Amino acid sequence: MRKKFLVQVILVSVVAAVALTGCKSPFWKKKSGAAAGAETGVPPLGAGGETGIGERPMVSSAGALQHGQFAPVLFDYDSARIRPSEVSKLEAVAAYLKSNPGKLVIEGYCDERGTAEYNRALGERRALAARDELVKLGIDASRISTISYGKDRPVDPGHDEAAWAKNRRCEFVVVNQ
């Protein structure tokens, strides 16, 4: 009997007020207020000079970096080792830097195979390997900074070994400032 009675008893019924209070609402629950472009003036970490090798040159946008002055250094799959065949390309970069002012940005890239974040580290290791080679050739490390694009921005959009071989690369951009 008791069981039957309990069956009829509704435990709890809650009117769920779905609308949350304004100040706790993520942007998508507000009528306006997309995050578009808003960046507040919180200074970067260690304002006025982060430590590390290779101070960043002032570059307004990635489009301001002029590619093509030097031949890209190419890499084996999943490797950041400078192949002996590529050293002469680095010697050309070093020769230019010895007789010209300016800073150098080395961009490290990977082919599209492999996971995204791992390739960001791999692209950085390629750029750093090229930098280390230039330092051996007598270039001051403080003139060189690195950007890893991972598998973004391939130079060849193809999906075969010929394209991949071109995309596993470092590019060199001189920034005069």
Next chain:
Amino acid sequence: MKIGRLAYILQFVMVSVLISSSAATASAQVEVVKGRRSFGVSGFAGDAAIAGQVTDVLKNDLRLSGYFALGPVSSAEFVQTGTVRGDRANLTVECMVMQQATKKVVLSKAYQGSAQDLRRVVHRLSDDIVQTIAGQRGIAQTKIAFVWARNGVKELAVMDYDGHNPRQLTYDRSISVRPRWSPDGRKIVYTSYKNVFPDVLEVDLYTGQRRRLATFPGLNSGAVFSPDGSTIALTLSKDGNPELYTMGADGGDLRRLTHTRGGESSPTWSPDGQTIAYVSDDSGAPQIWMVGRDGGAPSRLTVSPSYNTEPDWSRPPSGSDMKPMLALTSRVNGRFQIGVYDRSSGAVQPVVADDADNEDPSWAPDARHLVFMKSQRWRAQLYLLDVVTGEQVQLPAVEGGASEPAWGP
């Protein structure tokens, strides 16, 4: 609230409570079960268009939860009935769930909202049904952040867990990648190339404000919050090689954790916050390693297959008896597949292995579902996996491509 209008329904004992996002429902908790329970959705009376929509969303939610086998009402263990009342601006969705054999009403509840946020209203209902019958935390109200690639740029976006309502977060026309949520769901940290170099930024989802967390020379990437939200682990190359570091969530107290010749990336915190699993190729090919949150000697976790990356620790809900699992991406025979690392045997069990490339797993807060990227003929879209049933579901495709998903808390 039209309480007077509802009160005549005998089954409804109205308790008018304002509940915020994490509602603890006092309801009959039926036994916790691993298998799927048969469930019949009989739909909702009222405005046919709205009722139809509510029914569709509810069915999809219950199916995705993994706890129910939807079938005919006549033979189902549980049966749902309900009514939709009011107009589009002021809707009330009433729902009752009964266990047929015992005639026991296990859930009876009314939800208010508008036609605009109908999906959200039904997601609440679905989570209540999952909690009541399966005794588990549902995921229907959660969000997934992801990288939306189109028109040659990558922007961050956030969508509902079922792939609906995708919203762009950034409009930088640059590369914005690798989002990770704060434990309270309020912030996302990610890697941005908007200032040319890869930096770690943080966006506050409530205010839309951003701040720069790490802008060191070289690579700043892979940032991820500790389970308590106090600390961020990330990859920096400022000291000459990609290494793991931690910093306070406020940007201070930088500490270096690893010292290797290889590259370290993709940190993920263990659920207790004491250790960090990550990728290192110091031994040659990339494998998963683990280090204490304060550093010390790292230990290697995976040995085979020969390529393991992108680890993600699950975080079982508190009070659950589930064991934390480490999901990862392996390369096997030139294909990428999702696996789960088995700590006792040291082996990697494949959970998504097919003729596509499957990458970047991220656990749902129920520690049962994963979202991941599946790439077929170089087109990337997002899928959900229920690791208990092994079922994969493709989320509604977005224009362009979607990758690097992160399931929110």
